Structure formats: structure tokens, C-alpha cells
Amino acid sequence: MSENFDVVVIGAGPAGYHAAIRAAQLGMKVACIDAALGKDGKPALGGTCLRVGCVPSKALLDSSRQYWNMGHLFGEHGISFKDAKIDVCSMVGRKDKIVKQFTGGIAMLFKANKITPYYGFAQLQPGNVVKVSQHEGGDVELTGTNVIIAAGSDSIELPFAKFDGENIIDNIGALDFTEVPKRLAVIGAGVIGLELGSVWKRLGAEVTILEALPDFLPAADAEVAKLAAREFKKQGLDILLGAKVGKTEVVGKGKKKEVVITYTDKDGEKTLTVDKLLVAVGRRAATRGLLAEGTGVTLTERGQVEVDEHCHTGVDGVWAIGDCVRGPMLAHKGFEEGIAVAELIAGLPGHVNFDTIPYVIYTEPEIAWVGKTEQQLKAEGVAYKTGSFPFAAIARAVAMGEPAGFVKVIADAETDLILGLHAIGVGVSELVHEGVIAMEFKGSADDLARICHAHPTLSEAIHDAAMAVDKRSIHKAN
Numbered sequence: 001m002s003e004n005f006d007v008v009v010i011g012a013g014p015a016g017y018h019a020a021i022r023a024a025q026l027g028m029k030v031a032c033i034d035a036a037l038g039k040d041g042k043p044a045l046g047g048t049c050l051r052v053g054c055v056p057s058k059a060l061l062d063s064s065r066q067y068w069n070m071g072h073l074f075g076e077h078g079i080s081f082k083d084a085k086i087d088v089c090s091m092v093g094r095k096d097k098i099v100k101q102f103t104g105g106i107a108m109l110f111k112a113n114k115i116t117p118y119y120g121f122a123q124l125q126p127g128n129v130v131k132v133s134q135h136e137g138g139d140v141e142l143t144g145t146n147v148i149i150a151a152g153s154d155s156i157e158l159p160f161a162k163f164d165g166e167n168i169i170d171n172i173g174a175l176d177f178t179e180v181p182k183r184l185a186v187i188g189a190g191v192i193g194l195e196l197g198s199v200w201k202r203l204g205a206e207v208t209i210l211e212a213l214p215d216f217l218p219a220a221d222a223e224v225a226k227l228a229a230r231e232f233k234k235q236g237l238d239i240l241l242g243a244k245v246g247k248t249e250v251v252g253k254g255k256k257k258e259v260v261i262t263y264t265d266k267d268g269e270k271t272l273t274v275d276k277l278l279v280a281v282g283r284r285a286a287t288r289g290l291l292a293e294g295t296g297v298t299l300t301e302r303g304q305v306e307v308d309e310h311c312h313t314g315v316d317g318v319w320a321i322g323d324c325v326r327g328p329m330l331a332h333k334g335f336e337e338g339i340a341v342a343e344l345i346a347g348l349p350g351h352v353n354f355d356t357i358p359y360v361i362y363t364e365p366e367i368a369w370v371g372k373t374e375q376q377l378k379a380e381g382v383a384y385k386t387g388s389f390p391f392a393a394i395a396r397a398v399a400m401g402e403p404a405g406f407v408k409v410i411a412d413a414e415t416d417l418i419l420g421l422h423a424i425g426v427g428v429s430e431l432v433h434e435g436v437i438a439m440e441f442k443g444s445a446d447d448l449a450r451i452c453h454a455h456p457t458l459s460e461a462i463h464d465a466a467m468a469v470d471k472r473s474i475h476k477a478n
């Protein structure tokens with residue numbers, strides 16, 4: 001069987017489903033193919049993000065935060081209770097329900113936009129033909145005037161810590177424990193390690209994170225990273241920097257299986273024995289088997305699809321977006337690329353501003369930023385000024401019992417244009433967008449400082465930080 005479409009999208013993750021829906025809105029005939037199956041063994045749209053990434057991890061972060069707050073925050077508010085318990089299966093069941101709601105939501109959006117879904121593995125052939133090996137059996141060939149590759153990414157596996165789905169796992173396994181592991185180790189103090197490490201720590205696991213690099217969160221502002229390390233330590237997350245794992249071994253039988261991890265740090269070789277090991281050392285483009293011979297599409301050394309700044313592969317009508325191409329592996333970066341490519345195909349001016357992509361780590365406190373860090377600006381020789389303001393002096397944060405953290409605004413020393421906004425504290429995943437909007441509109445620190453912010457709100461930290469850039473913060477000594 002073969003059929004023609006204006007646009008064939010490979011992958012229904014954040015990048016692919018945005019591209020498909022936008023292209024359909026613009027009047028194109030669209031097909032979207034996805035190979036993924038949900039926990040129930042049925043096709044599930046929405047990609048890593050909806051099935052085993054952003055959405056389920058945030059569901060567990062929220063459940064575990066409620067539990068943690070009972071023991072660590074409620075007392076301060078005068079609330080007491082007896083016998084707090086966590087039922088992990090209910091918590092995971094709630095997460096599964098949310099995942100089902102949102103993956104099912106994409107199927108409904110496809111229907112509403114008259115997008116034809118295909119369920120199976122897709123391979124691009126020469127001439128913009130996409131061959132689909134369908135789960136229901138049989139191959140189909142779809143020809144697209146345009147093909148958008150949105151194949152996403154998979155977890156990187158370490159040769160000395162192969163996933164076994166039981167004791168050595170990636171994010172998929174760590175979102176589905178049936179009980180709280182007594183001892184959990186994580187290789188990689190990146191975003192997944194910190195978020196999923198926090199989930200299980202809050203529920204009572206002893207969590208040790210082994211990070212090969214000597215610095216903690218080097219991509220974040222150095223002051224933010226320093227405070228984050230302090231706060232995580234207070235919560236009992238044991239983060240070992242400069243720890244290089246060389247070997248892992250699963251020993252024991254049945255429920256008594258353990259993982260013995262051998263690593264070296266500045267003091268020499270050490271071992272750590274845990275019940276579960278989460279490997280979270282980054283992700284790689286899911287491009288294995290994606291391209292048949294002779295398509296003309298090229299892969300980089302890291303297996304990503306090679307594209308230009310407009311996500312075009314250089315082959316007529318073939319585009320690639322999201323985690324399988326260069327740039328940060330973030331759902332919202334994929335959203336924007338999906339929309340931009342659909343608009344470019346329709347002859348509109350689609351574009352993504354990489355300078356204003358926000359970054360958020362959903363730990364407690366949350367970490368969020370947009371733009372350049374002080375370290376980056378120093379390395380680039382850019383003259384800048386900063387203003388910061390602590391949540392400890394924000395009435396709303398103190399009233400909530402969440403005074404940790406601060407907001408820092410970085411502005412150009414001469415023009416006052418905002419170059420970055422960095423924050424750690426309660427609610428900063430939402431607050432960071434003030435910085436995003438200000439930067440998109442080429443705003444200055446003075447602009448932010450002169451905008452009326454409601455009192456008492458957390459956003460006042462941004463207002464005062466912006467005022468502090470010119471040493472005129474009202475609520476702290478400048």
C-alpha cells in the first residue's frame with residue numbers, strides 16, 4: 001500500500017506532534033508515525049516527554065514533594081498528623097493515569113486536526129518515501145512532499161552498567177519502582193539524576209549520586225549551583241563529584257539482588273553496594289535504522305541528523321527537529337522547532353531563538369535560567385553588571401515557609417540589556433518566563449525594574465533583583 005501526503009512526520013513526540021498539528025492547521029495533508037507502545041502494550045503518542053520523561057517525572061516529583069513536606073514543612077505551619085505513609089503503587093498508578101490522559105490527548109488532537117496516525121517503525125527511503133513496518137502487521141509506504149524527522153532520543157547505556165530492567169535501569173525503570181529502594185545510586189548528577197534522585201530520596205531511599213566531573217551543574221550559574229549543592233546536601237542527597245565508575249556487578253538472587261559499583265575518586269578505588277542503580281549520563285539521538293541507503297541525509301559523529309539553522313537536512317523536502325538534532329534536548333525546544341518547520345514549509349517565516357530558551361530543573365528548590373551565565377560572559381569578555389535578591393526577604397516565600405534561593409539579573413554594563421536571568425527557589429520554573437519575555441522584547445534591567453509587580457508575590461524577587469542591578473533595590477542594602 002502506498003499513499004501521498006504533503007507532510008510525513010516520523011515521531012509523535014513534542015517536536016513531531018507540534019509539527020504535525022501546525023502543518024495540519026495550515027491546510028496540509030499530514031501523516032505522523034510513531035513506534036512507541038505504552039505500559040499497556042498499546043500504541044502511545046507523545047514521545048519520551050509524555051510517556052517516560054517530563055510528564056511522569058513531574059507527577060512523581062509532585063507526589064513525593066507532598067510526602068516530604070508533611071515531614072519537613074507542615075510542622076512549621078502548625079499542622080501535625082500521625083503515621084504518614086506512602087503507597088508507591090498508588091503514586092505510580094496516579095502517574096500512569098496522567099500519562100494515559102496526555103498520550104490519549106495527542107491521539108484526540110490528531111483526530112481533530114485530521115492527521116493520519118501510523119503505528120510502527122518508520123524508515124526514510126530515497127525520494128521522500130517513508131516505509132512503515134506497522135505493529136498491526138504489514139508494511140506501508142508513505143510519500144511526503146515534505147518529510148520531518150522527529151525521532152527523538154534514547155538513554156545512553158554504559159558498557160560497564162548495561163540496563164537489565166530490574167537492578168540497573170534508566171529513567172523508564174526509575175519511574176516505575178513498586179517500592180522505595182532502600183539504597184539507590186545514580187550515575188550522573190545531571191537533570192534526570194537530580195530530579196529522579198530527589199523523588200526517591202524524599203520517599204526515604206538513601207540516594208548516592210556519582211558524577212564524573214569535578215564541578216556540580218557546570219551549565220548553571222556558579223552561585224546557583226553552589227546553593228543548589230548546599231540545599232541538596234541538607235536534604236540528604238549524597239552527591240560525589242569526580243567519581244568515575246569503572247565497573248558494576250549484580251550479585252545475589254531474587255529480591256536480594258544488589259549492585260556492587262566500583263568507582264575511583266581523588267582518594268583511589270572505592271565500592272558502593274545498592275539495591276538499584278539508575279544510569280542517567282545523557283541521551284543520544286534515536287537514529288539507528290532510521291535511514292535507508294541513499295537518502296542523502298547525513299548523521300553527525302554523535303548520530304544526530306545534520307541540519308542547518310532552519311532544521312533543513314540539505315535534501316529537498318527533508319527536515320529534522322527536536323532531540324535528534326543539535327541543540328538542547330528539551331521538549332519546548334522541540335515544540336518551537338516543530339512549529340517553525342511547519343511554517344517554513346507553508347512559506348511563512350518560521351524561526352527559533354536559541355538565546356531565549358528557558359532551562360528548568362524541577363528539584364526543591366527549583367532551578368531555572370535563561371540567557372548567559374556570568375561564567376560564559378567572563379569567558380566571552382563581555383562587560384556586565386548584576387543584581388540579585390534573596391527569597392528570604394520576599395514576604396510571600398517566607399509565608400510559604402520556602403525562603404531558600406535568590407534571583408539574579410545580569411545586564412550589559414553599557415546598554416543595560418538583559419543578558420541572563422538565573423534563579424533558584426520556590427516557583428522559579430514559572431518566574432523565569434519574565435526573563436524570557438524581557439529578553440525576547442530586548443528589554444533592559446531598568447524595564448523590568450519599572451514594571452509594577454503585585455505584592456506579595458514571588459515575582460517581586462525579579463523586580464527587586466532588576467532594581468539591584470542599578471543598586472536601587474528597596475528591600476535590601478545595595
Ligand code: FAD
Pocket residue numbers: 010011012013014015016033034035036046047048049050052053054055057120121122123150151152153171192286289290321322323324329330331332333334
Ligand atoms: P521524543 O520525545 O523522544 O519522541 C520521539 C518519538 O519518535 C518517540 O515516541 C519514538 O518512539 C518515535 N520514533 C523514533 N524513531 C522512530 C522511527 N524510526 N519510527 C517511528 N517512530 C519513531 N524536557 C523538558 O523540556 N522538560 C522536562 O521536564 C523534561 N523532563 C524529562 C525527564 C526525563 C526522565 C527524560 C528522559 C526527558 C525529559 N525531558 C524534559 C526531555 C524531553 O523529554 C525531550 O527533550 C523531548 O521528549 C524530545 O522530544 P522529541 O519529539 O524530539 O523526541
Ligand code: NAD
Pocket residue numbers: 158187188189190191192193195210211212213243244245280281282283328329330359360361362
Ligand atoms: P545530563 O546531560 O543532564 O547529565 C548527565 C550527567 O552525567 C552529566 O553531569 C555528566 O557529566 C554525567 N556523566 C556522563 N558520563 C558519566 C559517567 N560515565 N560517570 C559519571 N557521570 C557521568 O543528562 P541526563 O540527566 O541523562 O538527561 C538527559 C537529557 O534529558 C538532558 O539533555 C536534559 O536536557 C533532558 N532532561 C531535561 C529535564 C528538564 O528540562 N527538567 C529533565 C530531565 C531530562
